[in-house]
Amino acid sequence: MTSVVLALYDGAMLYETAAACEVFGVDRELTDTWYDFRVCGPDTTGDRREGRLGSWLRIDTPHGYDALAEADTVIVSSWDDVDAEPPADLVAAVRAAHDRGARIVSLCTGAFVLAAAGVLDGRRATTHWAHTDALAARYPRVEVDPDVLYIEDGNVLTSAGKAAGMDLCLHLVDADHGAAVANELARRLLVPARRAGAQAQFVxxxxxxxxxxxxxxxxxxxxxxxxxxxxxxxxxxxxxxxxxxxxxxxxxxxxxxxxxxxxxxxxxxxxxxxxxxxxxxxxxxxxxxxxxxxxxxxxxxxxxxxxxxxxxxxxxxxxxxxxxxx
Missing domain, CATH: 1.10.10.60 (Homeodomain-like)
Structure with a gap:
C-alpha cells in the first residue's frame, strides 16, 4: 500500500486540499488496496497541529511534519501568500523527504514551497498562470513552464491552479493503479476525464x-x-x-x-x-x-x-x- 501525506500550513487553500483528500483519502473500493493517507500540519500548542484553510477554516490533525519522513508520496497544498517565505520547518521536511527518494508533489502555488526546498532546481515545473512569472523570478534555477496543466519531472510533479490539481491527482492514481481505475474514479467524482498534462492551462x-x-x-x-x-x-x-x-x-x-x-x-x-x-x-x-x-x-x-x-x-x-x- 502506498503512503501519501498531505502537508498543510497556515494559508493552505481549500479547493486543492479538498481535491487531494477526496482522491487519496477515500477508499471507494476500486482496487484491492488503496492509499494509506494522512494529513499533517505544523505544531501549534502541545500535541495539537493545525492548518488554516483560506481565512475562515481551521483543521486539526494528529500528525506533524515528521510524518513526511516515511511517506512514499508527499503532497504540498497551495497557499494564499506567495510573497511570503514558506514555513521553514515544512521546507526542511520536504527537502529531507526528497533526499530520501519520496515522490514530491505540489498543487498550484505549493510549487513555491518545493522551490524553496531546492527540489525544483534544474527541473521543469509549473504553477498557477498568475504566479509563474514570480516563481521564475524568485527561483531562476527552476525552468518554469506557464503553458501546461501539470508536469512530471522524475519523481517531482507540479500542477497549475485549481482544477489542474485534480488532474494531477488523477494522473497519480493512473500511475499507481492504472487508467481503468483512474477513469472510474473520475466518473465517481463526477469530474471530466483526465486531461493531459501538456494541455494549455490558460486559453x-x-x-x-x-x-x-x-x-x-x-x-x-x-x-x-x-x-x-x-x-x-x-x-x-x-x-x-x-x-x-x-x-x-x-x-x-x-x-x-x-x-x-x-x-x-x-x-x-x-x-x-x-x-x-x-x-x-x-x-x-x-x-x-x-x-x-x-x-x-x-x-x-x-x-x-x-x-x-x-x-x-x-x-x-x-x-x-x-x-x-x-
Missing part, C-alpha cells in the same frame, strides 16, 4: 455558446465510437460545422485540437483494455480504431515510452492492485 476565453460543456454531446458520441475510424471531418459533420470552424472552436474551448483529443482517447482506451482484458494487441488495435497492431504499437510507444506488451506486463506484475469491476 483564450470562448464565446458564450462555446463555454462550459459546449462539445460534451460530441465528445460523448465520439467516445462511444472509438472502434470506428473516426476522423475530424466526421466530428465536424456530427457538430454541423465545417472542419475548419470545428477545429478553431474546439481548440479555443478545450485547449487541444480535435485530432489530438481523438488520439489521446484512443491511447487511454488501449491502456484500459491492456489492464483489464486478455485481448491481443491486434484486437485492441481494432477496438480502439488504430487499425493494425503495428499502428497501435507505434502510437502507444510514442505516447507512453513503452510498447503495449511491456505496459501490460508491468501493470499486472508490479502494481499489485487488481482493478475491481465497476
Amino acid at each position: 483564450a476565453a470562448p464565446t458564450a455558446v462555446e463555454s462550459g460543456y459546449a462539445f460534451s454531446d460530441l465528445l460523448d458520441w465520439a467516445s462511444g465510437r472509438l472502434d470506428e475510424p473516426l476522423t475530424v471531418p466526421d466530428l465536424a459533420r456530427r457538430a454541423n460545422m465545417s472542419t475548419r470552424n470545428l477545429t478553431r472552436r474546439f481548440t479555443a474551448t478545450t485547449g487541444t485540437t480535435p485530432l489530438r483529443w481523438l488520439h489521446t482517447q484512443r491511447i487511454h482506451r488501449a491502456q484500459e483494455l491492456l489492464e483489464t482484458t486478455d485481448d491481443t494487441v491486434e484486437l485492441i488495435a481494432t477496438r480502439t480504431g488504430m487499425g493494425t497492431a503495428a499502428t497501435l504499437r507505434r502510437h502507444f510507444h510514442n505516447a507512453l515510452g513503452v510498447p503495449p506488451d511491456v505496459y501490460r506486463r508491468t501493470f499486472r506484475g508490479h502494481r499489485g492492485a487488481t482493478p475491481k469491476a465497476a
Whole structure:
C-alpha cells in the first residue's frame, strides 16, 4: 500500500486540499488496496497541529511534519501568500523527504514551497498562470513552464491552479493503479476525464455558446465510437460545422485540437483494455480504431515510452492492485 501525506500550513487553500483528500483519502473500493493517507500540519500548542484553510477554516490533525519522513508520496497544498517565505520547518521536511527518494508533489502555488526546498532546481515545473512569472523570478534555477496543466519531472510533479490539481491527482492514481481505475474514479467524482498534462492551462476565453460543456454531446458520441475510424471531418459533420470552424472552436474551448483529443482517447482506451482484458494487441488495435497492431504499437510507444506488451506486463506484475469491476 502506498503512503501519501498531505502537508498543510497556515494559508493552505481549500479547493486543492479538498481535491487531494477526496482522491487519496477515500477508499471507494476500486482496487484491492488503496492509499494509506494522512494529513499533517505544523505544531501549534502541545500535541495539537493545525492548518488554516483560506481565512475562515481551521483543521486539526494528529500528525506533524515528521510524518513526511516515511511517506512514499508527499503532497504540498497551495497557499494564499506567495510573497511570503514558506514555513521553514515544512521546507526542511520536504527537502529531507526528497533526499530520501519520496515522490514530491505540489498543487498550484505549493510549487513555491518545493522551490524553496531546492527540489525544483534544474527541473521543469509549473504553477498557477498568475504566479509563474514570480516563481521564475524568485527561483531562476527552476525552468518554469506557464503553458501546461501539470508536469512530471522524475519523481517531482507540479500542477497549475485549481482544477489542474485534480488532474494531477488523477494522473497519480493512473500511475499507481492504472487508467481503468483512474477513469472510474473520475466518473465517481463526477469530474471530466483526465486531461493531459501538456494541455494549455490558460486559453483564450470562448464565446458564450462555446463555454462550459459546449462539445460534451460530441465528445460523448465520439467516445462511444472509438472502434470506428473516426476522423475530424466526421466530428465536424456530427457538430454541423465545417472542419475548419470545428477545429478553431474546439481548440479555443478545450485547449487541444480535435485530432489530438481523438488520439489521446484512443491511447487511454488501449491502456484500459491492456489492464483489464486478455485481448491481443491486434484486437485492441481494432477496438480502439488504430487499425493494425503495428499502428497501435507505434502510437502507444510514442505516447507512453513503452510498447503495449511491456505496459501490460508491468501493470499486472508490479502494481499489485487488481482493478475491481465497476
